[in-house]
Amino acid sequence: MNGAFKQKGTKLNASNDATFDVTGIDSNNDYILFYRDVVPSSDNVYFRCRVLEGGTVNTDSEYDRAAYMYKAAVSFDDAHGQNGDSLQLQSEQTGTGNLEMVNGYIRIHGANNSSAPTHMTFHNTGRDKNNNHLGEIGTFEFHKDSAVNGLQFFMTSGNIAQGEFTLYEIVSQWVIYLKMQLHSLSKAIKVYLHLIKLLN
Numbered sequence: 001m002n003g004a005f006k007q008k009g010t011k012l013n014a015s016n017d018a019t020f021d022v023t024g025i026d027s028n029n030d031y032i033l034f035y036r037d038v039v040p041s042s043d044n045v046y047f048r049c050r051v052l053e054g055g056t057v058n059t060d061s062e063y064d065r066a067a068y069m070y071k072a073a074v075s076f077d078d079a080h081g082q083n084g085d086s087l088q089l090q091s092e093q094t095g096t097g098n099l100e101m102v103n104g105y106i107r108i109h110g111a112n113n114s115s116a117p118t119h120m121t122f123h124n125t126g127r128d129k130n131n132n133h134l135g136e137i138g139t140f141e142f143h144k145d146s147a148v149n150g151l152q153f154f155m156t157s158g159n160i161a162q163g164e165f166t167l168y169e170i171v172s173q174w175v176i177y178l179k180m181q182l183h184s185l186s187k188a189i190k191v192y193l194h195l196i197k198l199l200n
Helices: 173-199
Strands: 004-017 019-023 031-040 047-053 063-071 077-084 101-109 120-127 132-142 150-154 160-171
Touching: 004 019, 004 031, 019 160, 031 150, 150 160
Parallel strands: none
Antiparallel strands: 004 160, 019 150, 031 101, 031 160, 047 150, 063 077, 063 132, 101 120, 120 132
16 A cells, blocks of 8 residues: 555544544545444444445436455355445445444545545455354445545445444555655744754
8 A cells, every 4th residue: 555644633543433433534535444343232233334425315227336356164165246335345244143243444535526436445344143253354445436535434224333434535645745845844934043043
């Protein structure tokens, strides 16, 4: 992943939420959203998300998905679909049992562009309802030409009992370097002006 991570806001923690919004996309840079220790309040549910347009969730049939699952207990499998009303982050059901959870990240491309679709890649790992380990990688597309400012997460039934969500903007390392240099220069100028004032 090229560039440096700039955290947007603070880490957010879900606590028995029917839906959980993460916003902060406000530039043309790529973003990456990490989720960890996500656990539902009900058994036999799927973990999903939708986009937010200006803070409003889009529930229309404008979501495409292609993914590949790596399963410890059985053979590999693929999962795909077009024109869904949401994006499924884990293709196996999860629940409230010991160690059942979902962890992963979504990299978001071009979300701030109102004249093009939003593309995403994702990678997650966790345990399903049968306590089997699995991982999944794939791609998403929200195929509406619209600016997206965040994602809304939810379970297909019940609430998100717990989960930590953190959004980062991926910025150029040169931008970070230049900002640090400008900050140092600003401090040096303040010291210089203070010395001039003392000498006068």
